[in-house]
Amino acid sequence: SKATVSVLNCNCNMAEVDPVMAAPAKEDEAKQYAAHDEVPGVKSTKALGAAGFFGAMSLVTLFLTFWSRYDESEWRNQYFDEYEPKGVAMKSRHFKSWTSAFEPVGPTSVNVNGVSVPVSEEARESACVAMHTGVPSIYWTSAEFFRTNVAAKDIKCTFEVPYTAVFAAMTASFVGMAAVAIYAMNVLGQARGTQAMSELSETIHKSAMAFLHQEYTWLVPYVVLLWLFLFICIDGLENDWVPSASMSFILGAALSAGCGYFGMSIATEGNCRTAAACYSSQKDGIETGLRLAFKTGACMGIAVVSCGVLGLTVCYACFGNVQALSGFGFGSSAVALFARVGGGIYTKAADVGADLCGKVDAGLAEDSPKNPATIADCVGDNVGDVAGMGADLFESFVGAVVAACVLGAPEFGTKGVALPFYIMMIGLVVSIGCTSFINVKSSVEGQKPSLDDLLKAMRVNVFIAAAAIVVLTLFLCVFLFRDEADYLERLNNLNSTEVFAQNGKTGDLSLSAVPFDQRNPGWRLFGCVVLGLTVGILIGMVTEYFTSHTDAPTQSIGYSAEYGPGPVVIQGLGMGMYSTVVPLVLIVAGVLGSYYLCGFYGTAISCVGMLSTLGVTMSTDAYGPVSDNAGGIAEMCELPPWVREYTDGLDALGNTTAATGKGFANGSAVLSAISTLTAFARSAEIDEVDLMDPVVVVGLLVGALLPYLFAAMTMLSVNKAAQEMMGEVRRQF
Numbered sequence: 001s002k003a004t005v006s007v008l009n010c011n012c013n014m015a016e017v018d019p020v021m022a023a024p025a026k027e028d029e030a031k032q033y034a035a036h037d038e039v040p041g042v043k044s045t046k047a048l049g050a051a052g053f054f055g056a057m058s059l060v061t062l063f064l065t066f067w068s069r070y071d072e073s074e075w076r077n078q079y080f081d082e083y084e085p086k087g088v089a090m091k092s093r094h095f096k097s098w099t100s101a102f103e104p105v106g107p108t109s110v111n112v113n114g115v116s117v118p119v120s121e122e123a124r125e126s127a128c129v130a131m132h133t134g135v136p137s138i139y140w141t142s143a144e145f146f147r148t149n150v151a152a153k154d155i156k157c158t159f160e161v162p163y164t165a166v167f168a169a170m171t172a173s174f175v176g177m178a179a180v181a182i183y184a185m186n187v188l189g190q191a192r193g194t195q196a197m198s199e200l201s202e203t204i205h206k207s208a209m210a211f212l213h214q215e216y217t218w219l220v221p222y223v224v225l226l227w228l229f230l231f232i233c234i235d236g237l238e239n240d241w242v243p244s245a246s247m248s249f250i251l252g253a254a255l256s257a258g259c260g261y262f263g264m265s266i267a268t269e270g271n272c273r274t275a276a277a278c279y280s281s282q283k284d285g286i287e288t289g290l291r292l293a294f295k296t297g298a299c300m301g302i303a304v305v306s307c308g309v310l311g312l313t314v315c316y317a318c319f320g321n322v323q324a325l326s327g328f329g330f331g332s333s334a335v336a337l338f339a340r341v342g343g344g345i346y347t348k349a350a351d352v353g354a355d356l357c358g359k360v361d362a363g364l365a366e367d368s369p370k371n372p373a374t375i376a377d378c379v380g381d382n383v384g385d386v387a388g389m390g391a392d393l394f395e396s397f398v399g400a401v402v403a404a405c406v407l408g409a410p411e412f413g414t415k416g417v418a419l420p421f422y423i424m425m426i427g428l429v430v431s432i433g434c435t436s437f438i439n440v441k442s443s444v445e446g447q448k449p450s451l452d453d454l455l456k457a458m459r460v461n462v463f464i465a466a467a468a469i470v471v472l473t474l475f476l477c478v479f480l481f482r483d484e485a486d487y488l489e490r491l492n493n494l495n496s497t498e499v500f501a502q503n504g505k506t507g508d509l510s511l512s513a514v515p516f517d518q519r520n521p522g523w524r525l526f527g528c529v530v531l532g533l534t535v536g537i538l539i540g541m542v543t544e545y546f547t548s549h550t551d552a553p554t555q556s557i558g559y560s561a562e563y564g565p566g567p568v569v570i571q572g573l574g575m576g577m578y579s580t581v582v583p584l585v586l587i588v589a590g591v592l593g594s595y596y597l598c599g600f601y602g603t604a605i606s607c608v609g610m611l612s613t614l615g616v617t618m619s620t621d622a623y624g625p626v627s628d629n630a631g632g633i634a635e636m637c638e639l640p641p642w643v644r645e646y647t648d649g650l651d652a653l654g655n656t657t658a659a660t661g662k663g664f665a666n667g668s669a670v671l672s673a674i675s676t677l678t679a680f681a682r683s684a685e686i687d688e689v690d691l692m693d694p695v696v697v698v699g700l701l702v703g704a705l706l707p708y709l710f711a712a713m714t715m716l717s718v719n720k721a722a723q724e725m726m727g728e729v730r731r732q733f
Helices: 002-017 029-034 045-089 093-098 121-133 142-149 163-188 195-238 244-280 285-319 322-361 374-412 414-435 451-480 482-491 496-501 522-547 552-563 565-578 581-636 641-683 694-732
Strands: 109-112 115-118
Touching: 045 163, 163 244, 163 285, 163 414, 195 244, 195 322, 195 374, 195 581, 244 285, 244 322, 244 374, 244 581, 244 641, 285 322, 285 374, 285 414, 285 451, 285 581, 285 641, 322 374, 322 694, 374 414, 374 581, 374 641, 414 451, 414 581, 451 482, 451 522, 451 581, 451 641, 522 552, 522 565, 522 581, 522 641, 552 565, 581 641
Parallel strands: none
Antiparallel strands: 109 115
16 A cells, blocks of 8 residues: 555656647657757666676686586596496496495395395495486386486485586576676667656656565565574584575575566666657667567566576575575565566456546546556556566476476486576576577558557467477487486496396386386476476466457457447456366366376476467566556657557557466466475375375365355455545546
8 A cells, every 4th residue: 555655746746747748749749750959768778787797707617517518528528437347246336436425225024925134234325326417226216226226315415416407507597697798788878768758667666666665675574584593403413503594595585586676677777768769760669669578578587587697596505405495485476476467456446447537537538647546557568578577487487497307316316406406507598598589571462560460479489489499409308318328338248137236126128128218217207398388388378369359259248338338348258267267177188297207207298398489478478567668658759649559459459478477487387386396295205195094185175265265355355445545546637
């Protein structure tokens, strides 16, 4: 409420300037269209300095990537050269001289066909080495012996950090931050339009910052209390006061909040510049406006992914354990709860208040300068779809990677943890490339691009990003897991009977006896990535179908308006419920398909694959508020009708992309939640859940109740805030 009143007060002060009077005179329309008193853009030295700093940091981490890769290759080659000729007598003494982390832990016996078979110390040592270095062991990993006979929860070896993957992903994050700085410098350098447009944009910017300051004022004590809890109960009692969880929690919360702050800042700077771009040319103003608005949204999209990758890699490199990653994810979730719910309540309260008071009570046009709630409405678009959605997707992105690391360590050792980092790196680099351009072409030669042409231009970038990620991930998965195939080739020349006799099991170990997908599990994991990408794109296409004005669902709602507001509400609710069916079926298919390919680790990798295009997807989503604000500024400044026509087209496109972003966020959240729940069950050693247990049944009922409880609380909050806003607007009228 305080933030709302603050925004309204800002709007009242702006009303004294009277943007209508400050608009260009209508006496000479030719001069009005051709030239106006533009406020020039700024050359941001801060953005230039940030680009240089992050570029230098990327070179440093790139050197560390190659150095760690060289060091890893050295000890791998020494291992095979020294011990492979000895065949079955091979031991892990070399690794003990390299690090003391590998101890012969794990079960001392395994159950084979109902018979307890003792496991030698060499086998236990070698199994630990194989699980946590990626070098297969002739004792346990051959022919799936280890994975078949030993439960994953029994492996408690110290894990070695895959520094090559970590530094490679960190390099990509610094490159992404440098790209964000360059994008921001490009946006800030554009003209701000007329003096009235610039003043309106400044008012929206100050109002948005007032909301964030008010929100973060309540958020800080909450984060501090959680930090104290983690530091005392987790780091103090379980980690011998090593602050891995608590410090990672603070870093996750800070980066998530920082992304929202930066995204709001650049979005409220790009709105007047987008309107000015549309105003600059009656011929191709809509194309120029689209490119500028998309570039502004790309600042937020790439920043979210870059900060997520940077935070995860820093936490893992510093603390070297998955618990630190979990703390980072917890911090991002804490901020996402406030940003998504708080921003959403404000957005809808401002929207309802502005529309009811302006359109219904006073009969004013959309974004009329005579409506005191217009500024609050413009601010609401940013806090909901920029800061709120950014924090939501940031949390889903981080949660998916953390779950994949937790589940991948027992399954594939170091490689299982390295794979999500490499996928993040590929996705970020591809997203940078696909947000650096947008090609707008008209389907009819000689005419201006239609709304479908603009939507197709943005859709093409997502498809190009997905195709590039598929190709690069194919090479990544096959190359990363090549050691298993290479090892079986080497082992084919050894005495397999004698090898298996060490563990009481005999059988054919020839390469032809091993199924193709088991020789290199990278093929199965690649299939999981493709499944995730496909599900994400299809969910976006389904959402686009149900929200686009050219398709049947939206048109059917429009036809219902012929019979009054009641049928519109009924038809809209019905179509909204229908729109959930196909995405849920797609998610179910993705979960089952990835599980049968590679277990729950495959499901987590599928989620990481879906979110690998987050940089492009978030860019198209953050584009919406920028174009919406541009339309509001054009209306309040009474720019020529063709400018408002351009901004309305961009706004309509933004509504579709925003809905697509919400569908993508929901789909990724489901996969991320399943992966996180599975990771928790593995860590807590929960093997099964009995649905006949009354406590479990009660838990299901309570869980089914919670969405309705939260929905009721948020709707009542929207109603209360909207009523307060309407009372203030009516007082001013």
